Amino acid sequence: MKKFHTSLIIFVGWVAVVPPTRAQFLCKVTDGERIGSNLYSGYRALTCNGNDCTVVAETVPDSANGFGPVNGFGHLVFLHSSDGGHTWAVQDDPSFARDSMGTDIRIDQIDSLNIIASGNFGSGPWFSSIFRTTDGGVTWHQQPAPTEGIGGISFSTAEDGIVLAGLGVFTTTDGGMHWESISFYPGNVSRCHAYGNGKYRLFQGNTGKIYTTTDNWATVDSTPAIFSDPVQGAGHIFEDCKFGSGDTMIACGFHNNFAKDTSYPYLARTTDGGEHWVTVYDDTTGAYGDIYYPPSDVNRDTIIAGVNTWLNAVLCSTDNGTTWEIDSLRFNDEQYRFENQDDGVGLNSDGDLVGAFDYWTNSVFTSFLTIGQRVTSAVISDNIKTVGVSLFPNPTSTSITVTGGTTGSTVHLLDILGRDILSTKVPASGTLTLDVSSLPRGIYMVMIEQDGHMLPAGRIVLAGE
Numbered sequence: 001m002k003k004f005h006t007s008l009i010i011f012v013g014w015v016a017v018v019p020p021t022r023a024q025f026l027c028k029v030t031d032g033e034r035i036g037s038n039l040y041s042g043y044r045a046l047t048c049n050g051n052d053c054t055v056v057a058e059t060v061p062d063s064a065n066g067f068g069p070v071n072g073f074g075h076l077v078f079l080h081s082s083d084g085g086h087t088w089a090v091q092d093d094p095s096f097a098r099d100s101m102g103t104d105i106r107i108d109q110i111d112s113l114n115i116i117a118s119g120n121f122g123s124g125p126w127f128s129s130i131f132r133t134t135d136g137g138v139t140w141h142q143q144p145a146p147t148e149g150i151g152g153i154s155f156s157t158a159e160d161g162i163v164l165a166g167l168g169v170f171t172t173t174d175g176g177m178h179w180e181s182i183s184f185y186p187g188n189v190s191r192c193h194a195y196g197n198g199k200y201r202l203f204q205g206n207t208g209k210i211y212t213t214t215d216n217w218a219t220v221d222s223t224p225a226i227f228s229d230p231v232q233g234a235g236h237i238f239e240d241c242k243f244g245s246g247d248t249m250i251a252c253g254f255h256n257n258f259a260k261d262t263s264y265p266y267l268a269r270t271t272d273g274g275e276h277w278v279t280v281y282d283d284t285t286g287a288y289g290d291i292y293y294p295p296s297d298v299n300r301d302t303i304i305a306g307v308n309t310w311l312n313a314v315l316c317s318t319d320n321g322t323t324w325e326i327d328s329l330r331f332n333d334e335q336y337r338f339e340n341q342d343d344g345v346g347l348n349s350d351g352d353l354v355g356a357f358d359y360w361t362n363s364v365f366t367s368f369l370t371i372g373q374r375v376t377s378a379v380i381s382d383n384i385k386t387v388g389v390s391l392f393p394n395p396t397s398t399s400i401t402v403t404g405g406t407t408g409s410t411v412h413l414l415d416i417l418g419r420d421i422l423s424t425k426v427p428a429s430g431t432l433t434l435d436v437s438s439l440p441r442g443i444y445m446v447m448i449e450q451d452g453h454m455l456p457a458g459r460i461v462l463a464g465e
Helices: 006-017
Strands: 023-032 038-049 052-060 074-081 089-098 103-109 115-120 128-133 141-143 150-155 161-165 168-172 189-196 199-204 210-213 236-243 249-257 262-270 278-281 303-306 313-317 325-331 342-347 353-361 364-376 390-392 399-403 410-414 420-425 431-435 442-450 453-462
Touching (some): 074 128, 115 150, 128 150, 161 189, 189 236, 199 236, 303 342, 303 353, 325 364, 390 453
Parallel strands (some): 038 342, 150 189
Antiparallel strands (some): 023 364, 074 089, 103 115, 128 141, 150 161, 236 249, 262 278, 342 353, 399 431, 410 442, 442 453
C-alpha cells in the first residue's frame, strides 16, 4: 500500500471539511452603468440558453444617487446576446415605463427567437406585466397578465405555458394571449414548470414539495417535503427551484444559523421528481449569504449558482450538481467587484460564466454584466507536493507558530477562497509566529513557497476566545 506524508493527510482532511478554491473565474465587464443618458438602477434577471443570453434591466432617469427615480418614470431595458455574453444588443423602449423598481422578475428563454419576461412593476396596469419577443430580442411587446402578482412563468413551446399569478395557476395554449385558470392550488407555490404534452410541475417554497400532473391537471401527484424531520429542516428556507428536462431538480435558498444570527447558502437535489432529496451544499463554516436566483441549466454537467454575499464568489458543480465548491471571481478591472447580490448567472455554450452583479463605486450603487472563463488555480493542483512543518496551537485565537520551515521560504495563509491573507518569510531560526488575532474566525490553509513551488502544509482553525 502506498504511504502518504503526514502533512498530505492533514491537507486532505481539510479538503473534506471545507474544499479549497480549485478554480476561479477570470472575468471582464461587458456592459455596465449606462445606456445612453440613463443610469441603470440594476439588472433584474439573466438567463442563458446556449449562447443566447437575455437580461432585463431598469433605468433611472434624472436620479441623483442611483437608487430610484426622482423626476419622471424609469423604464425597462432588454439586452440580448447571441455570442454567449461577449456583446449585447439593447432594446431600449421608453414606452415600457414603470414607477417603481420591479420585483420577482424572471425570464424564460424558450428558444433562440421566443423569450418571455415577467414581473411586478409599480402600480396600476403596469403592476403585473408579461413581455415577449419573437425575434430573438430585437423587439419586445407587452402581453396581458391573467391577474396581479406574478410569481413565476414557464413555457415548453412558443405556445404552451404556465404562470403563477395572485393565488392561482394559469395555463395558455396560444403563447400567452389568453390564460385559463386551473382549479388546483396547494398554496405557497413559488415556481412552476411546463414540460409539454400536459405535464406541469409546481414547487412549494415553504416545504419543497413537488406537485406533478401529466394529464393537464385532471390528476395531480405530490411528493414529501424536502425535510420530513422538522428538527432537521429548521432554519432551511427555499427561495427557488431549477427544473431540468426530466426528473432532476435543484432547490436553492439558505440555512439560517440562529446562534450566529447569519445565513449560509443551501442547495438540495433530486433525481426522481422530488420523491427523495439530497443536500448537496450546506456549509455553515464557509461563505455566508443565500442563493436567491436558481442555478444555471441543470441538464449540463457544469452548473453555476450565484451566492448573495459580500465575497467575490459563486458556487460551481462539474458533476451535474452532485457536489459543489466555492469558486472565486477575479475581475480585470479592479473598480468592479461583486458586492451585495447577484441578479442572475448562467453558462454559455463554452462553459463561460455570464453574470449580472451589483457593485459600489465612488459611493454610487450600480450594476454590471460580466463574462468569465474558469481556470484551474496554480496554487492547488492534482499533483500535490507537500512540506512537513508543525503548526501550533491549533485551534487558535491569537497567533500560530510554524516550525520546521526552510530559512528564506515564504509562509502564506490563504482563506477559503484561496486569497493570500498573510505572507512572511521564515527567519534563520526556522520558527515563525504569525499574529492572526485580527482575522475573521474560520478555517485557513497554510502554504509554504519554496523552490518555486507552493506546497500545502496544513490547515488552522481560528476560533473565538
